[in-house]
Amino acid sequence: MLRNKIVDLEKEISARFIGNREAIRMLVLNQLHPRSTTLIRAPRGVGKSTLMLLLLKGITGDDFVVVSGASEVKRGEVVGRLHIPSLEKEGVERVLWAAFVKSKGKGIDELNRLNPYTTANIHHLMQFGEVWAYGQKSKVEDYVLVANENPSDATSFIHPPPFYDRFDICIFLRTLTLSEKFQLQELLDKYDWNLVESMPQVLSFEELQEIREEVAHVDLDPELTGYINLLVRDFQSCVRDKENSEIKPPSLCEGCHFMRDVCGLIKEPVSERATVTLTHLTKAAKWLYGKCDIDDLFQMALWVFPHRLSLIRTRNILSDIRDLLERERVKMEDRRIRRQWSLLNELIKGFNPSIYRLARDAAVEDATFAEELIKMEENWINEGLLKRGEDLLTQMGWRFPSNDGWRRK
Amino acid sequence: MESKKYRDFLEKEASKSPIEKKPSNFKGKFWFSWGESSDRAVLDEGASDIIDSIYFGGDLSKTVVMDRKVARIIQERIKDLEEENIHLYKRIRVMKIIIFSLVATILIIAVIILS
Numbered sequence: 001m002l003r004n005k006i007v008d009l010e011k012e013i014s015a016r017f018i019g020n021r022e023a024i025r026m027l028v029l030n031q032l033h034p035r036s037t038t039l040i041r042a043p044r045g046v047g048k049s050t051l052m053l054l055l056l057k058g059i060t061g062d063d064f065v066v067v068s069g070a071s072e073v074k075r076g077e078v079v080g081r082l083h084i085p086s087l088e089k090e091g092v093e094r095v096l097w098a099a100f101v102k103s104k105g106k107g108i109d110e111l112n113r114l115n116p117y118t119t120a121n122i123h124h125l126m127q128f129g130e131v132w133a134y135g136q137k138s139k140v141e142d143y144v145l146v147a148n149e150n151p152s153d154a155t156s157f158i159h160p161p162p163f164y165d166r167f168d169i170c171i172f173l174r175t176l177t178l179s180e181k182f183q184l185q186e187l188l189d190k191y192d193w194n195l196v197e198s199m200p201q202v203l204s205f206e207e208l209q210e211i212r213e214e215v216a217h218v219d220l221d222p223e224l225t226g227y228i229n230l231l232v233r234d235f236q237s238c239v240r241d242k243e244n245s246e247i248k249p250p251s252l253c254e255g256c257h258f259m260r261d262v263c264g265l266i267k268e269p270v271s272e273r274a275t276v277t278l279t280h281l282t283k284a285a286k287w288l289y290g291k292c293d294i295d296d297l298f299q300m301a302l303w304v305f306p307h308r309l310s311l312i313r314t315r316n317i318l319s320d321i322r323d324l325l326e327r328e329r330v331k332m333e334d335r336r337i338r339r340q341w342s343l344l345n346e347l348i349k350g351f352n353p354s355i356y357r358l359a360r361d362a363a364v365e366d367a368t369f370a371e372e373l374i375k376m377e378e379n380w381i382n383e384g385l386l387k388r389g390e391d392l393l394t395q396m397g398w399r400f401p402s403n404d405g406w407r408r409k
Numbered sequence: 410m411e412s413k414k415y416r417d418f419l420e421k422e423a424s425k426s427p428i429e430k431k432p433s434n435f436k437g438k439f440w441f442s443w444g445e446s447s448d449r450a451v452l453d454e455g456a457s458d459i460i461d462s463i464y465f466g467g468d469l470s471k472t473v474v475m476d477r478k479v480a481r482i483i484q485e486r487i488k489d490l491e492e493e494n495i496h497l498y499k500r501i502r503v504m505k506i507i508i509f510s511l512v513a514t515i516l517i518i519a520v521i522i523l524s
Contacts, residue, residue: 221421222414222415222417222418222420222421223418223421223422225414225418226414226415226418226419226421226422260485260488260489260492327485330478330481330482330485333478333482334482336422336425336426337426337479337482339423339426339427339428341418341419341422341423341426342422342423342426342427342428343428344419345419345420345422345423346423346428346430348411348416348419355428
């Protein structure tokens with residue numbers, strides 16, 4: 001019953017929004033966990049605001065508020081303002097919390113034009129689920145937040161990367177093909193040129209919360225959880241500790257053995273929030289479709305990574321990340337062929353010199369695998385099974401942030 | 410302390426591509442061999458796994474057939490090696506120039522001192 005409602009929501013949106021099927025699917029899937037946040041990026045006139053309004057209307061009916069970065073939005077309109085009569089008559093500072101704070105559906109149009117002060121308030125709301133004004137705090141209940149922006153808009157504020165990191169996914173919309181333009185014209189005629197007004201409320205917010213509760217209890221098998229963690233780790237790991245280095249790739253990678261690996265193409269790695277979001281999405285997919293495999297996971301990663309990382313060269317962020325994910329698939333296959341996880345599985349049970357030698361050979365070609373092996377080496381050194389100096393870390397001269405280097409001195 | 414899910418992940422992956430452990434003639438020692446992978450791509454009869462031959466020195470059959478993923482791995486490897494080769498060649502050239510200039514400097518200094 002509840003599943004059908006989500007399927008209907010996707011159908012109703014798709015019936016009013018031409019093309020971009022995968023984007024719509026991801027948009028709907030991302031609503032199935034508490035305090036969902038979605039960013040829509042597209043050039044002007046492609047339908048960012050329309051898609052945002054269709055979703056908000058489909059879930060919250062009329063209980064949604066949209067603030068626009070294009071107009072002069074002040075803190076009072078987004079967070080709250082002082083109730084002047086209370087102050088004048090009683091001398092009490094009473095805050096009237098803004099409709100944006102209280103509404104279940106929150107929309108932000110042209111996010112990139114939002115001034116830094118308002119952005120900071122929204123950032124705090126997304127981070128802590130609360131807002132502050134005049135020394136008073138208001139807890140923000142569960143919500144659906146959708147924002148949109150045109151990244152090539154010249155009149156933009158540059159918002160900090162941690163702010164964008166708070167958005168679970170970032171979906172990109174494309175312009176319509178020739179035949180799709182005909183479809184859109186027919187659709188506009190059908191709905192009397194008002195697509196948003198025609199959108200029905202498909203489910204209540206209480207039903208959505210019930211769904212979110214059910215999705216949270218979905219169990220993921222260790223294989224899928226493993227692949228999520230592996231995928232994110234491969235997009236983070238660096239033997240030269242780029243996370244804490246002032247010098248960033250490609251300069252940092254000069255002469256590095258892994259220069260041509262996925263890590264060498266990423267300047268700023270993804271955060272742990274990528275893992276959380278991928279877990280939410282895979283749970284949602286499993287709840288909705290009854291299954292979620294590694295192909296689905298890679299498909300999801302395409303919408304989870306773009307706003308969270310920066311590459312050493314960006315031509316087209318989506319196709320660049322697609323290329324990286326393709327390389328990642330090859331790498332995972334390579335690991336399987338080399339039986340790397342089998343080797344690690346044996347070593348975790350106990351030290352064996354023959355298996356250790358094979359694992360070392362594999363580790364030289366794989367930073368993520370090496371990290372795990374190095375952690376085990378530390379234990380073996382302490383147990384006297386391995387001599388200091390024979391370990392991978394000393395011999396290769398790598399600096400992993402996960403390694404407790406100070407203990408070695 | 411390792412997470413249970415992490416151990417389960419390793420177990421699951423290991424069961425898909427196992428390594429076999431057999432006791433050897435030497436006391437307390439074992440032979441390790443690559444077990445049959447359960448989810449490996451099915452190749453036509455007579456096909457050889459080129460990766461096994463590269464990494465484990467297995468003999469190749471008369472005709473070598475490989476799937477796209479394996480071809481991609483080899484392609485990537487060759488590309489990387491070629492790039493590393495070019496990089497090293499450049500370094501060698503720079504080193505040669507440095508060595509020649511050092512030798513020349515030493516000779517000039519030697520001539521100056523002797524004269």
